[in-house]
Amino acid sequence: MWLMGAVSILCVITSALSEWNCPELSSRPSAECSCDLPHTLRCAGDHTALQIIGRHLREQRARNKNTAVSLLDVALRGVTSLPSASVAELAGIGLHGLVISSGDIKRVQQGAFNSITATLLALGLPNNQLPSVPTEALTHLANLDRLDLSNNKIHTLDSSSFKGIQNLTYLDISDNQLTNISPGAFQPLSKLTVLRLRGNLLKVSALTALKEAHFLRDLDISSNALEGPVGPSTVPALSFLEILHLSDNTFASIRRGALSGLTNLTQLNLHNNQIDVLEDYAFKHLANLSHLDLSHNEIVAVSGASLAQLVNLAHLDLSHNFLRSLSADPLKSLHHLTELLLHDNDISMIDDGALTQHKDLQRFTIEDNPLNCDCLMAGFARWLREAKNLPQSDKAAAVCATPPHLEGALISRLSKNKLCDDEHVDAKVIDDPNYDYNRVIENIIDEDKDDSDLYGDKQDGLDDDMYDEEMEVPSEEDLPISKSKVRLVDSWYDDEEVHLSWALEPPSTRRYRCTGVTASKSGGLPKHVACHRAAPSNIILRGLKIDPLEKYTFCIALEEMDGEDTPMSLVLGCGASQMVRERAAYITMRPSTMVVPDREALRVSEVRSNVTSAGLLTVLISVMGIPAPKPQYVLPRSQRVSTPDTRYVSLHNCYVILAVLSKGSLVAQKDTPCQSTLEVSMEGFIRGPYEVCAKISKYKTDEMHPICVVPQLLDSVGSLEMKSSFKNLNTALVGIALGLMVIVIGLVWFVRKMLKKPAEFQAHRCFRPEPVPEENPRASYVMLTATSKV
Known part of the structure; x- marks a missing residue:
């Protein structure tokens, strides 16, 4: 070309x-x-x-x-x-x-x-x-x-190298081995306007010879051996020079009044040097400069005076440096700035008002920076929304790196309240039993609304928030506080998430969605965690690390929705301060299934359970009425119960519901497909007392969602008490069952001793252990006998 x-x-x-x-x-x-x-x-x-x-x-x-x-x-x-x-x-x-x-x-x-x-x-x-x-x-x-x-x-240029070609305007000597340019080498080239010296071995001292090229407009001396500071006389005075390339050298700084003889310079490229300091008034003589490339250097900070004289600057590239913040001072005199490139720095903070004067920017890159989304970023978030000429791709690249609960969130979608949600809470009042958590949540709850109609649904929900005044829905400040109460039913955590389950009192058929959750440790500040518009019964918090030895207080704000799915009121509430329980691991055998014509004959015939010293709860369940293929030989009963046997088949659409209760509270539940012999193990338990109940559910067709909760720590007792009971069992039946228990146990002992086979039991029976203390440290199974109500 x-x-x-x-x-x-x-x-x-x-x-x-x-x-x-x-x-x-x-x-x-x-x-x-x-x-x-x-x-x-x-x-x-x-x-x-x-x-x-x-x-x-x-x-x-x-x-x-x-x-x-x-x-x-x-x-x-x-x-x-x-x-x-x-x-x-x-x-x-x-x-x-x-x-x-x-x-x-x-x-x-x-x-x-x-x-x-x-x-x-x-x-x-x-x-x-x-x-x-x-x-x-x-x-x-x-x-x-x-x-x-x-x-x-070519190694050198002397005074006679270009004699006879005095009309030359373009000269390219790039990628040679030039180390020296003699004085007068360019004197014959009185019309030279473009000079390419890229990719040689020139040092700053060799550039003196350029003063003879009086009419140069475009000079490229990139990729040479130029080093030291860029000072006033680094390049000799060339009053017509407009474009200068000094990239890919080893310049270390830019001195005050640098390149003072290049008063008509409009483009300066200092890409990929080792510049770490821009002195005040570094470009004081370059008032006509419109493009400045300082990318791929080691600049840590830019002072307010270092760019002060660049009143015509339109393009500024500071990408791939080590800038830690962006303030208004360096940019306040750049009134014509249209492109500002800051990607790949260490910027964590952008001052409020840093970009107020630059709402007409056409390019602004800030990706690959550890942006900290706190209250100081509220001004920058609003500027992003108001920058009408900025491409959507540039806005989408401005994302939070910290705090963890906002990691990856689009800053342009975050409201001031969400950015400022951790401010001004006195830690001394957190332990006060009269501390009003509802007031805290009213003050720091995010003011955002779901704008899925504008931006589409997002799974994490963090980048779907806008200021309330930009939405055609009432703000939360305008919503009345509902008289309904909300109660924390359950809380547990694992390696990745914290799960909360809340219940409305009194129960309501309206739809509710979470707009804010705060979590506070004992003596700590409430921390706002995104709950992603989830239903109150299943709220998942990500980015919240739980200390198992600390007590936590969770507060929630729910929007009550009307028939048109518009917020009509707020429901506020807090749970009691408590330790969050770790999710219990469990292992359940899942056999193959088959269809059995007669389901009325199905019933739980036997339940046995025990807790070992290691905290492993094991429950063995026998179900009658499930036909099994004829085995080649019959195993002993003890082996059939304790060892999973694939010869026993399970039913389609038939489930055994196992519940573990402590002092009347449900601590674990598991729904398992029906099988003639089941073994269910759960970890994380200590000695009871517990109730272990099992029954048949014949018409369960939905997918299984087991509720797994580690029980509260309880004092150890001498033996493990176990029961099996149903909710519809009244007090009179319990009394009768207890009376029959003694008779049944006696019959069982007699029959087992005489006939060596398991006993048949009556329906509607709770499971209670025989109060016999263990005689050896090894775990032993306590036989609990009863039948279930079908």
């Missing part, structure tokens, strides 16, 4: 005449050519390629065919020297641009291009092995406008 300016005039003239045809040279064995642009021919061949191409193009031109070539790009194979005789074959073609490369050319013969000097405007000798500028070959190219000597082995 560097030669397109030289050939553009020819392209316009010839295209107006007739359609251009690419010369066909692919059939020739020594030169294969193709065309990718009009009037541009790209060829590859051996040392005879230039002769073949020149002869063919002259023949085409003589036949007046529309095959005129303005730019010829040739890659030669095995050529180390470029003789004038080879180039002379191109005379008479009317070339405006010529590029010759082989990867091996080390020498260009004197006067090599004299035969085409009349028309040649652009010359390229890139990707070769030239040790110096081929001055003697270029001397007579008085009309040459562009010269490309990139990717060679």
Whole structure:
């Protein structure tokens, strides 16, 4: 593309005449050519390629065919020297641009291009092995406008390197091995406007020679050996220079009044240096600067005065640095700023009002920063919502890193109350028994509303919040407080979540949804945790770490919804201070299922249970009425009960409901598919007393959701008391059952001793252990006999 300016005039003239045809040279064995642009021919061949191409193009031109070539790009194979005789074959073609490369050319013969000097405007000798500028070959190219000597082995430029090409405006000597530029080297190039010196070994002292290039507008000295501070005289005074590239060097700082001689500079690129300090008034002489790239450096802070004079700056790139915060001072004088790039820093705080004057930003990148979403970020959150010209992708990249309960939340969707929910609570009053938790939750509850109609449902719910005044629903401040009460029924935690279950009193058929939960440890501040609009009976809190030795107080705010799903009132309440229980692990055998025609014969015939010293509760249940395939032999009863046997089948749509109670409170429940012999084990129990109840549920069709709760710590007793009971068993029946218990136990003992087989039992019986103390430390099963009400 560097030669397109030289050939553009020819392209316009010839295209107006007739359609251009690419010369066909692919059939020739020594030169294969193709065309990718009009009037541009790209060829590859051996040392005879230039002769073949020149002869063919002259023949085409003589036949007046529309095959005129303005730019010829040739890659030669095995050529180390470029003789004038080879180039002379191109005379008479009317070339405006010529590029010759082989990867091996080390020498260009004197006067090599004299035969085409009349028309040649652009010359390229890139990707070769030239040790110096081929001055003697270029001397007579008085009309040459562009010269490309990139990717060679040139070590130095002297005062005679460019003699005779005084009309040159573009020079590319990138990716060479330049270490020295002699004074006066650019003096012959009085019209030079673009200079590429990228990828050499130049030091700051070598840049002094640039002062002779008075009319330079674009200078690239990236990827050199430039080091130290960028000071006022790092680059000599060039009053016409507009674009300067200093990237990929090792500059360490930017001094006050840096680059003072470049008063017309509009673009400055300092990408990928080692800059860690910007002194005050560092750019005081660069008032015309519109683009500043300071990315990939080591900048920790930007003072208010370091950018003060950049009143015309539109693009500022500070990405990939170590900035820790963003305040208003560095940006207050940048009135024309349209792009601010801050991604990949260490920014955790953005001051309120830092971006107030820049609501018209068209780009703002803040991703990959550890943003702390506290009250100080409320101003930034509102600015994001009000920045109408900012792309949605930039807004979506501004997410919270801390605190944990807001991790990943979109800052633009967070209200001030949600950001400020941990403020100004006196820790001394937390332990006060008269402390009003309802008032706390009224003060710090988030004011947000579900805006799923605008943004769609989100699973975590954190980024679906907006300010109340932006919604067409009543704010929580306007909602009346309901007289309904809310009671904490259950709480437990595991490695990832905390589960809360709340109940409304009195019960209601209306829909309720959670809008806020606070959790406070003894002596600690209430912490607001997102509850994601969940139903009160199943609230899951993520990001809340539970200390098993601490007591917690949970408070909740519920919205009561009307028939049109609009909030109509608030229900507030707190649970008692209590320890949160760890979820109990359990293992249950799940057998294969089969269909049994007669279900009326099903009943629980036997329940046995025990708790070991390690806290493992094991319950063995026998169910009568389930047919089993005839085994090849009959196992002893003790083996059939204690060892899972896959020969026993289970029923479809039949469940054994097992409940464990302590002092009348349910501590664990499990629904297990029916099987003739079941063994259920649960961990986390200590010695009782407990009630263990089992019954048949014949019509359960929904999916099983077991409730697993570790019981409250209880004092150990001498023996494990176990029962099995049903809710509809009245007091009289319990008395009768207790009376029959003695008779049944006696009969069981007698029958087992005489007949060595299990006893049959009557229906409607609670399960109670025989009060016989254990005689050895090993766990023993207490036989509990009864039948269940079907």
